[in-house]
Amino acid sequence: MSLFTTIYDVIVVGGGHAGSEAAAASANMGAHTLLITMNLQNIAQMSCNPAMGGIAKGQIVREIDALGGYSGIVTDKTAIQFKMLNKSKGPAMWSPRAQSDRMQFAECWRTMLEQTENLDFYQDSVNGLLFDENKIIGVKTALGLEIKAKTVIITAGTFLNGLIHIGDKSFGGGRAGEGASTGITEDLVKKGFESGRMKTGTPPRVDGRSLDYSKMIEQPGDEITEKFSYLPTSKALTEQRSCWLTYTNLNVHDSLREGFDRSPMFNGRIQSTGPRYCPSIEDKIDRFATKDRHQIFVEPEGWTTCEMYVNGFSTSLPEDIQDKAIRSIEGFENVKFLRYGYAIEYDFFQPTQLKHSLETKLIENLFFAGQINGTTGYEEAAAQGLMAGVNAALKTQEKEPFILKRNEAYIGVLIDDLITKGTEEPYRMFTSRAEYRTLLRQDNADLRLTPLGFELGLASKERLDRVIEKQRKTDLLINFLQKTSVKEAEINPILKAKNLALINQSMKLYKIAARPQLEFSEFNNIEKVKVFLEENNIDREIIEQAEIHLKYAGYIEKEKNNADKLNRLENVVIPSSFNYSKVKSLSYEAREKLNKIQPTSISQASRISGVSPSDISVLLVYMGR
Numbered sequence: 001m002s003l004f005t006t007i008y009d010v011i012v013v014g015g016g017h018a019g020s021e022a023a024a025a026s027a028n029m030g031a032h033t034l035l036i037t038m039n040l041q042n043i044a045q046m047s048c049n050p051a052m053g054g055i056a057k058g059q060i061v062r063e064i065d066a067l068g069g070y071s072g073i074v075t076d077k078t079a080i081q082f083k084m085l086n087k088s089k090g091p092a093m094w095s096p097r098a099q100s101d102r103m104q105f106a107e108c109w110r111t112m113l114e115q116t117e118n119l120d121f122y123q124d125s126v127n128g129l130l131f132d133e134n135k136i137i138g139v140k141t142a143l144g145l146e147i148k149a150k151t152v153i154i155t156a157g158t159f160l161n162g163l164i165h166i167g168d169k170s171f172g173g174g175r176a177g178e179g180a181s182t183g184i185t186e187d188l189v190k191k192g193f194e195s196g197r198m199k200t201g202t203p204p205r206v207d208g209r210s211l212d213y214s215k216m217i218e219q220p221g222d223e224i225t226e227k228f229s230y231l232p233t234s235k236a237l238t239e240q241r242s243c244w245l246t247y248t249n250l251n252v253h254d255s256l257r258e259g260f261d262r263s264p265m266f267n268g269r270i271q272s273t274g275p276r277y278c279p280s281i282e283d284k285i286d287r288f289a290t291k292d293r294h295q296i297f298v299e300p301e302g303w304t305t306c307e308m309y310v311n312g313f314s315t316s317l318p319e320d321i322q323d324k325a326i327r328s329i330e331g332f333e334n335v336k337f338l339r340y341g342y343a344i345e346y347d348f349f350q351p352t353q354l355k356h357s358l359e360t361k362l363i364e365n366l367f368f369a370g371q372i373n374g375t376t377g378y379e380e381a382a383a384q385g386l387m388a389g390v391n392a393a394l395k396t397q398e399k400e401p402f403i404l405k406r407n408e409a410y411i412g413v414l415i416d417d418l419i420t421k422g423t424e425e426p427y428r429m430f431t432s433r434a435e436y437r438t439l440l441r442q443d444n445a446d447l448r449l450t451p452l453g454f455e456l457g458l459a460s461k462e463r464l465d466r467v468i469e470k471q472r473k474t475d476l477l478i479n480f481l482q483k484t485s486v487k488e489a490e491i492n493p494i495l496k497a498k499n500l501a502l503i504n505q506s507m508k509l510y511k512i513a514a515r516p517q518l519e520f521s522e523f524n525n526i527e528k529v530k531v532f533l534e535e536n537n538i539d540r541e542i543i544e545q546a547e548i549h550l551k552y553a554g555y556i557e558k559e560k561n562n563a564d565k566l567n568r569l570e571n572v573v574i575p576s577s578f579n580y581s582k583v584k585s586l587s588y589e590a591r592e593k594l595n596k597i598q599p600t601s602i603s604q605a606s607r608i609s610g611v612s613p614s615d616i617s618v619l620l621v622y623m624g625r
């Protein structure tokens with residue numbers, strides 16, 4: 001049955017973080033898009049922690065924003081606390097993080113999507129896929145509808161055959177209070193896809209009115225707040241809500257251990273792998289048995305709600321054990337539970353089955369994005385969603401795919417890692433995964449990506465103009481610093497205050513500004529600097545750009561050179577369906593892996609585990625190099 005007469009350009013299945021960005025991107029690129037999701041009230045629902053950003057993830061949100069995605073704008077509009085993490089380290093490590101109002105976040109996303117042209121919505125559950133040979137042509141829904149499309153993006157998150165566990169209870173579900181999704185995995189497996197199982201977990205939510213904050217340590221947001229979106233319409237927070245820090249103790253651990261025999265993690269009911277870097281509390285006390293306490297951050301779920309997220313206490317132990325153990329945490333003696341913690345197992349698909357465009361290798365016009373690809377985290381999901389949305393739209397316009405390189409964006413690193421290496425456990429981004437992290441900073445995502453987003457038709461002219469102006473002013477300031485000298489009398493008081501060696505002749509400002517011990521703001525009282533900044537309307541963002549440029553010029557140059565060298569290998573293209581089995585001088589392991597992954601370039605081949613430098617030399621000879 002089909003009540004839908006339209007053949008859509010793009011159907012997005014699932015309105016989570018990946019699906020929402022995918023729908024926005026494809027619709028904004030002019031593709032007639034339908035977002036089908038199980039519950040229209042839960043668009044971009046934060047299943048776990050009500051926070052966006054954090055180490056490496058904050059960079060991703062800024063990249064999404066720079067390209068013209070919505071996650072940064074929504075986060076700014078709904079934030080209740082902001083922190084720039086790692087500010088004491090170099091700028092490559094600075095990572096913005098914001099706590100969000102969970103309910104406002106979902107509402108704001110829905111409003112933004114409703115204001116997007118070319119985008120239709122439909123609430124139903126997709127339970128089957130329509131194929132014409134090895135092409136997707138639409139979807140089937142639980143209500144029995146068939147809806148046709150040129151391309152389909154699946155972003156089903158943790159819902160595919162989702163199984164929720166609390167203690168010895170297990171039941172089907174995609175997230176607390178929501179049903180699982182069935183039919184999609186089965187249809188894909190019939191077409192030859194390889195599926196696997198992963199798991200993740202979430203902590204209890206409690207009534208903030210039942211907690212004793214006098215026993216906890218207040219964690220306020222940053223005094224100087226920043227924002228995620230580069231758009232001037234997005235504003236940094238002026239008011240914030242505090243979080244609170246407390247700790248587990250040996251009594252808490254003993255109570256938790258009492259439930260281990262009923263834990264689905266330890267009694268074998270959960271077999272699948274969970275996120276290594278977000279372990280459950282039972283996992284932490286088991287793996288780090290000598291540690292007598294673990295941090296617990298108590299985080300408000302919004303501006304007005306009393307609901308608190310107990311960060312660090314993710315668990316699937318039985319309710320009575322959760323209840324008893326948590327009461328031994330300082331400040332939680334009289335706690336009232338709103339929701340118990342739980343774990344969930346779900347299907348994922350090895351991302352090595354995808355091309356760089358996130359289109360599947362087996363079925364043309366079918367794209368996967370988000371947790372279905374073995375990742376964890378809203379930011380990782382949103383980034384893939386945006387890229388899948390862009391590439392599905394480009395496919396319908398018969399244009400080449402849009403692929404970001406590893407030296408251009410964390411999004412490039414994320415997708416390249418996934419499709420080249422696959423993942424055996426939920427994949428999350430870290431700065432250490434990016435070999436060019438000095439280039440991929442949160443402060444310059446707009447300079448790196450907005451011109452590309454504009455070319456695609458995704459980032460607005462307003463964004464591009466802002467980037468051009470930012471670059472112009474940064475160059476102007478650097479030029480001023482390079483040309484302008486300061487006298488001893490102007491600079492020595494600043495150096496003296498910092499116990500630094502004084503100068504005995506006038507010196508160019510850029511040489512002094514490059515010193516790691518000095519911050520540019522310390523020069524603001526030098527008259528000629530003050531006048532220049534005022535006359536040219538130079539703000540903090542521009543000063544930061546110029547300062548990073550001067551202080552880290554050596555590192556930036558080195559990474560650019562390395563990237564250029566690697567990009568030369570990126571240009572050595574391997575023809576599609578190249579038969580590695582015929583190349584007997586390749587190692588057996590390399591042949592097997594190369595045949596499976598089918599890399600598109602020598603550079604990608606070199607990143608596959610099991611492919612050695614000598615295998616690469618062999619391939620280079622074959623490619624005529």
Ligand code: FAD
Nearest residue numbers: 014016017018038047048126157158159181370371377381
């Ligand atoms: P989701 O946000 O899960 O969205 C999927 C959407 O698709 C939902 O709206 C759903 O209704 C819809 N949908 C699914 N199937 C269908 C269908 N067949 N038809 C129509 N609509 C469908 N991340 C972390 O980084 N750290 C954590 O500690 C963490 N813990 C988590 C704990 C739990 C219990 C859960 C559920 C998730 C956790 N996550 C965690 C993961 C985080 O929520 C996801 O990474 C992120 O939400 C993935 O985004 P997504 O868009 O891929 O999927």
